[in-house]
Amino acid sequence: DVKVTQSSRYLVKRTGEKVFLECVQDMDHENMFWYRQDPGLGLRLIYFSYDVKMKEKGDIPEGYSVSREKKERFSLILESASTNQTSMYLCASSLLGSGGGGDTQYFGPGTRLTVL
Amino acid sequence: KQEVTQIPAALSVPEGENLVLNCSFTDSAIYNLQWFRQDPGKGLTSLLLIQSSQREQTSGRLNASLDKSSGRSTLYIAASQPGDSATYLCDPTDRGSTLGRLYFGRGTQLTVWP
Numbered sequence: 651d652v653k654v655t656q657s658s659r660y661l662v663k664r665t666g667e668k669v670f671l672e673c674v675q676d677m678d679h680e681n682m683f684w685y686r687q688d689p690g691l692g693l694r695l696i697y698f699s700y701d702v703k704m705k706e707k708g709d710i711p712e713g714y715s716v717s718r719e720k721k722e723r724f725s726l727i728l729e730s731a732s733t734n735q736t737s738m739y740l741c742a743s744s745l746l747g748s749g750g751g752g753d754t755q756y757f758g759p760g761t762r763l764t765v766l
Numbered sequence: 767k768q769e770v771t772q773i774p775a776a777l778s779v780p781e782g783e784n785l786v787l788n789c790s791f792t793d794s795a796i797y798n799l800q801w802f803r804q805d806p807g808k809g810l811t812s813l814l815l816i817q818s819s820q821r822e823q824t825s826g827r828l829n830a831s832l833d834k835s836s837g838r839s840t841l842y843i844a845a846s847q848p849g850d851s852a853t854y855l856c857d858p859t860d861r862g863s864t865l866g867r868l869y870f871g872r873g874t875q876l877t878v879w880p
Contacts, residue, residue: 654809685870693855693870740809754800755868757809 653677654758656741662764669728671761673741681744682724683755684708684716686737693740699724731765738762768793770871772856778877785843787874789856794837796858800868801830801841803852810855814841846878 657672673682684696685708695708697716705716713735717725724743728735741758769792779785791799798817802810814823814830816839822831827844839856853875857868 690872692872695868738807742810754812754815755810756812757802759809760807762807 654741654743654756656739656758656761658761659759660762660764662766663728663731664766665732667728667731667765669731669763669765671726671728671739671741671763673724673726673743673758674722675724675743675756676722677743677745677756678721679743679745679756680721681755682718683742683744684714684724684726685740685742686710687740687760688737696726731763733765736763736765768796768858768860768869770856770858770869772854772871772874774874775872776875776877778879779846781847781878781880783846783878785846785876787841787843787854787856787876789839789841789871791837791839791856791858791869793858794834796834797860799830799832799839799856799858801828801839802855802857804855804873805852813854843876846876848878848880850878851876 654675663669681700683698685693687693694710696714697708699705699718702721715727739761742755744755771790773788796818800815801813803813804810814825816823816832829842832839853873855873857870
């Protein structure tokens with residue numbers, strides 16, 4: 651069965667802390683994504699990766715960085731957490747599509763991060 | 767940039783009704799389109815994926831249609847049940863991108879009451 655896991659369901663951090671959100675998929679997917687979801691704004695893409703050590707900026711990369719050292723793991727890093735980064739963070743993965751697009755995206759359960 | 771609009775934003779119906787959720791997108795050059803459901807405080811679950819060459823897909827009580835040229839997709843839910851209560855998201859995927867990037871609308875929040 652397809653599985654995307656995220657390291658924490660709930661996380662509370664203080665302003666200025668460095669925060670790591672981990673995502674692991676067990677489906678040998680090439681593509682991995684990080685989104686944040688906020689009321690009234692929907693899901694917004696932060697970063698994505700299509701291969702190990704490769705990364706691309708999404709729509710709102712400011713204040714975030716990512717790391718993909720292994721195919722199955724994609725980490726989102728908040729270098730210095732701020733209160734406006736309080737949000738639900740969702741990780742997803744997908745196969746590289748044969749036609750140049752992606753296949754079905756599978757989502758993790760989400761991490762609700764609160765920055766005080 | 768792809769813009770996705772979903773109508774209605776919210777829907778509240780009694781159990782047993784047949785429902786229509788609408789999605790429109792601005793760039794018709796898509797690779798495929800997915801419908802997701804999201805339960806409160808949880809991740810997204812893929813319901814149906816329609817390839818750009820297809821007109822519709824069915825799964826149980828769900829049927830999704832795609833009219834790529836007009837930039838529209840519709841999700842039909844037959845004989846709705848309280849367990850269908852969730853937010854439904856429509857998401858077209860870029861053509862020409864190796865990443866299958868999705869563009870999310872705000873979704874339709876569905877409540878089915880007994």
